[in-house]
Amino acid sequence: MSLFTIVAGARPNFMKIAPIIHQLQKKQREGTNVRFRLVHTGQHYDKKMSGDFFEQLNIPQPDANLGGGGGTQAEQTAAIMVAFEKELFEHPSDLVIVVGDVTSTLACSITAKKLQIDVAHVEGGIRSGDLSMPEEINRMVTDSITDHFFTTSELANENLRKSGISEERIHFVGNTMIDTLLAQKPRFKKPEGEIFEDLEPQGYFIMTMHRPANVDQEQKLKAMIAAILEGVQGLPIIFPVHPRTAKNLQVIGIQADNLRMCEPLGYLEFNYLVKNAKAVITDSGGITEEATVMNVPCITLRDNTERAETILLGTNELAGTDPKKLKPYLEKVMKGDWKSYQGIPLWDGKTSERIVDILIEKYA
Structure with missing residues (x-):
């Protein structure tokens, strides 16, 4: 049986992990031999910034909360790394799944790789080219040690190819945030x-x-x-x-x-x-x-x-x-003179299905 550790820490992460969790739960109901642990790093720690997302998006309560909120960038990164290392010692994992580009993404990917655990980066390969943004540094460092990249666009694929990533590690799947958006749209409320x-x-x-x-x-x-x-x-x-x-x-x-x-x-x-x-x-x-x-x-x-x-x-x-x-x-x-949406490839609400199918093929 394989164990996947899914990491979330900041507000945008929850929209990105929700459909992956729902898809893994579906596979479990169908008899696939895979388990997952949800680890909340605590990077965002007030209710509006995190708690509401568990309730509204029907995400199970986390198996662990690392309490890594507050402090400077360095203090937060260190606190999350120390706590996540303990989590992985106590619950050995076959794969750590990180999403986005926040401090938690960087801290947990480094910790996993130092323990020789594979890392999958959902939303890998995106770049702004602006090193004044902490997020850009998080992306670059995470992608330099990631094993599997789940990308949102051909632009991200090209960024990864330019940095020497081999084609078999790049999985163009779409955008899990759009999975959540399309699934939840009927429930939007004033x-x-x-x-x-x-x-x-x-x-x-x-x-x-x-x-x-x-x-x-x-x-x-x-x-x-x-x-x-x-x-x-x-x-x-x-x-x-x-x-x-x-x-x-x-x-x-x-x-x-x-x-x-x-x-x-x-x-x-x-x-x-x-x-x-x-x-x-x-x-x-x-x-x-x-x-x-x-x-x-x-x-x-x-x-x-x-x-x-x-x-x-x-x-x-x-x-x-x-x-x-x-x-x-x-x-x-x-x-009223604004351009209209032309359609972005694979932003179709089925990204999490593609991700989970690939993960199960490789790890289950």
Whole structure:
């Protein structure tokens, strides 16, 4: 019997692991001789950032919680590595499955490889080329020691080939986050609260910001929000505020009647708002994928992206981090003159089936 250890630690990870878990459970019911342990590293540790995802996405409670949240990048990485090593000593695994590009991805892949355990990286091969992003370093290090790469696009495949990865280790399967999106779409629900009551379909924007380039410099954050407020022509902006952004917003004291800030939302509530929005304004990578597949205009406040397919075939555009350059993008949205989703290969809701079939063939 094979044992797979599935690692999740931060909010985006849960959407990526949920369909893999559901597919493994299905195989178990069909009699396949495979077990899995779900390890939550604790990288995100408040309920809105992790707990809700277990409930809403029907993921079983984790077999272990490593309690690796808090501290600096180095402290968090070290804490997760120490705790995960103990987990693997106590529960020897045939394969460690990591997803995405967060600290947990890096820490657990290194720990597994030092114990001579194979690593599979779901969403392997994506690159932004921006080494100022911690996530880019996490991707590069993880992919340098990974055994099997489950990729979301031909662009990711090419990145891996250029770095010398052999073809038999690259598995082009699609995007598990889209599996979750398509499966959960019928369950999306309007959030409760006064700020959401009067929202009309395509009559509001939804915005997220958390990257240091946008939120750490107070005057730049103030200028960016001012540019957005000017461009939306009075339409409501729903702004679930990331903890790091909240601190700086308090300092700059920006207010407007149509800027509606709230706590981070659950998965079903947030994507209800994305699905029905006039447009999304974000500096998140994953949200660009969800907006693209739901054919919602997406303005990304970044100078680069590791998800170029959302620009080439999707509804995403890079507006950059300069508030002065935002105006034409918002004008285009307000005129209804935005591109449509063209369809991205294998983003069809069946990625987890392909992943699990490959893993069972190789390890079960």
